[in-house]
Amino acid sequence: MRVTFVSPPAYSMLVPSGIEFAGGAELQQVTLARWLAGRGHEVAFVVGDFGQPPVMDVDGMKVHRSFRLHTGNRKLRFLPDMMKLRAAIHRSRPQLVNQRSTAFYTGQCCRFSHESGAAFSFSLGIDYNCHRDLMGRSPWPIQRLYAWGIAHADLVLAQTQEQQALMRRNFGRETEVLPNMLALPPPRSPGEPGAYVLWVGSLARRKQPELFVELARRLPYARFRLVGGPGEDRGYDDHIRELARGVSNLQLSGFVPPARMDELYRDALLYVNTSRLEGLPNAFLQAWAHGVPAVTLGVDPDGVIAREGLGAVAGSPERLAAAVDELLSDPARRAQAGERGRAHVARRHDVEAVGPLAEAWFERAIARRQAATGGGRA
Numbered sequence: 001m002r003v004t005f006v007s008p009p010a011y012s013m014l015v016p017s018g019i020e021f022a023g024g025a026e027l028q029q030v031t032l033a034r035w036l037a038g039r040g041h042e043v044a045f046v047v048g049d050f051g052q053p054p055v056m057d058v059d060g061m062k063v064h065r066s067f068r069l070h071t072g073n074r075k076l077r078f079l080p081d082m083m084k085l086r087a088a089i090h091r092s093r094p095q096l097v098n099q100r101s102t103a104f105y106t107g108q109c110c111r112f113s114h115e116s117g118a119a120f121s122f123s124l125g126i127d128y129n130c131h132r133d134l135m136g137r138s139p140w141p142i143q144r145l146y147a148w149g150i151a152h153a154d155l156v157l158a159q160t161q162e163q164q165a166l167m168r169r170n171f172g173r174e175t176e177v178l179p180n181m182l183a184l185p186p187p188r189s190p191g192e193p194g195a196y197v198l199w200v201g202s203l204a205r206r207k208q209p210e211l212f213v214e215l216a217r218r219l220p221y222a223r224f225r226l227v228g229g230p231g232e233d234r235g236y237d238d239h240i241r242e243l244a245r246g247v248s249n250l251q252l253s254g255f256v257p258p259a260r261m262d263e264l265y266r267d268a269l270l271y272v273n274t275s276r277l278e279g280l281p282n283a284f285l286q287a288w289a290h291g292v293p294a295v296t297l298g299v300d301p302d303g304v305i306a307r308e309g310l311g312a313v314a315g316s317p318e319r320l321a322a323a324v325d326e327l328l329s330d331p332a333r334r335a336q337a338g339e340r341g342r343a344h345v346a347r348r349h350d351v352e353a354v355g356p357l358a359e360a361w362f363e364r365a366i367a368r369r370q371a372a373t374g375g376g377r378a
Helices: 008-014 024-038 074-091 103-115 140-152 161-171 209-218 234-245 258-266 282-289 301-308 317-328 331-348 351-373
Strands: 002-006 042-047 055-058 061-065 096-100 119-123 155-158 196-200 224-227 250-252 268-273 294-296 311-313
Touching: 002 024, 002 074, 008 024, 008 042, 008 061, 024 042, 024 061, 024 096, 024 119, 024 282, 024 351, 042 074, 061 074, 074 103, 096 103, 096 351, 103 119, 103 140, 119 140, 119 351, 140 161, 155 161, 155 351, 161 301, 196 209, 196 258, 196 282, 209 224, 209 234, 209 250, 209 317, 234 250, 258 268, 258 282, 268 282, 268 317, 282 294, 282 331, 294 317, 301 311, 301 331, 311 317, 317 331, 331 351
Parallel strands: 002 042, 002 096, 042 061, 096 119, 119 155, 196 224, 196 268, 224 250, 268 294, 294 311
Antiparallel strands: 055 061
């Protein structure tokens, strides 16, 4: 099976480059890609143009360059950029193309995949992917292209049952639920103490890091650590950094490379999520995998935190401080929630358990596409 993953920002996860970006969608594609490559499949990536050669070999995978990100006028660059994306997809000779989360490319990737004789699969990311208007996050031409791509995709993968229901209601589209995955790390040593309450994410407005800063201010007896790479609004970044400077028990770490994230989670007491909108955050899985409970403002995918006791769902900024305080004050309850979290990840999200599902669905999508078109690309 020849699989091409389209992810312009994923270059920073594949090649040490000093680029300060590491998103959850990219992490999921890279995790699955490495697993498939280890199974003997031919795996390629289409990434952005960061000055690298047109084609590179990285860990047994071909990495194809497309267009340069975040430069110039996006409207004027649209057609030239999409032609570069098309050329890179065709050059990778796929039987199946997978694109994830970013609605901007979805319709185009679907068309370019079918042009090359490949099946197209789309993996849902943030919950706004489940709404036809993308919750106002993209202009109407992109909304139309995205809806076309969803309608014509050979396979759509949801992260949660909630997303599956939204896609059925808003698009009339059936999906498969593929849980987010990770390679399970070694367990934390029994009795190994944590040091701080952790927040991880880009400094984006929808993630509301200012609530974590306020949380640290409300609980001066505990240590807090905010790990956040730059968001798209640099003025907002500066605002958060200025807020954090006035809180003595809060450490602002900035961007941390993916290779160092395990040690951050391993040393945490709790993980806190303050987002307004998510899909299934990778940070939840990484925290639970290290036996660290999650306290969330409101995001609780499929109700798993409340149902299985993997931390706490606060419901309001006021209740957030109380929920964190309660878990910090009760080490036994915190340890039990952490143990349940790790068991949940091992059962539901380990790449060795989830990878075969993706592999099987990809193979079926390829077979359906080849049957519909009378064959495939050799």
